[in-house]
Amino acid sequence: MGAQIRVYRDKIRSTSSMKKIFKAMELIATARVGKARSRAQASTPYAEAITRAVAAVAAQNDIDHVLTEKVAEPKRAAVLVMASDRGLAGAYSTNVIKKSESLLATLREQGVEARPYLYGRKAQAFYDFRSREYDQVWTGNTDNPDVTVGREIGKALVDRFVQPTEEGGVDEIYLVYTEFQSMVTQEPVVKRLLPLAVVEDETTVHPLYEFEPSPEEVLDELLPKYIESRIFSAMLEASASELAARQKAMKSAGDNANDLILKYTLLRNNARQAEITQELSELIAGADALASS
Secondary structure, three states, X not given: XXXXXXXXXXXXXXXXXXXXXXXXXXXXXXXXXXXXXXXXXXXXXXXXXXXXXXXXXXXXXXXXXXXXXXXXXXXXXXXXEEOXXXXXXXXXXXXXXXXXXXXXXXXXXXXXXXXXXXXXXXXHHHHHHOOOOOOEEEOOOOOOOOHHHHHHHHHXXXXXXXXXXXXXXXXXXXXXXXXXXXXXXXXXXXXXXXXXXXXXOOOOOOOOOOOOOOHHHHHHHHHHHHHHHHHHHHHHHHHHHHHHHHHHHHXXXXXXXXXXXXXXHHHHHHHHHHHHHHHHHHHHHHHHHHHHO
């Protein structure tokens, strides 16, 4: 009986230690998610401004450009999957990978060859464990994105897009990431980055521009920057989502640790009570034996 009490005592001690770790990670994630959201919001004005510039060029000029021209029957597509570098974030990476798997299945049904590009060690581990091929991977600081990494990813994808299809180029580029909606809700989404579709309503009025050099050359400069800004904006959204998911997961883990501590404490007390009862029974039985003799 004493050994059983020691087992419960050890479990209470180890669970209490884990609870402290969960609480610390919850506080860290809570503090960092605010900064991540601020970064995402700060990037919005630039993304909106460059979007208006691209829309103005595409809307006012009847031009054919490789980055805006949709292929009637695409043969190959690049899919950028944004997961996390670290775990302890609940189903964050699992959900975005499931979303990407659904997209890949849809592309295969349409006869489109999908070429995965991965961001985050969890996505890389998913593909490596299943011995599946991917074209390129970027890892490190998914919860604190670096703009230089966003530029590298954008350049790699745009270079692959402008490459002729017969030489291994792609006709479409898709982005799969987690969109931050609130501290409670983060939603995996799929967005097509290229070919770029500039959608306008009838009330949209752009200022009249004269372009020097030609509109095609302006698009050559603007659209890659536009793609880089879209990718980096998605990276910031994903980082905020990852931190929010980790905060929620750590809070849940801390609550579960509390429940386990209460459960083990009750079991320990019951075992101690049973031990005391047994000792009293033995004492009474011994006293009765002495009295009868």
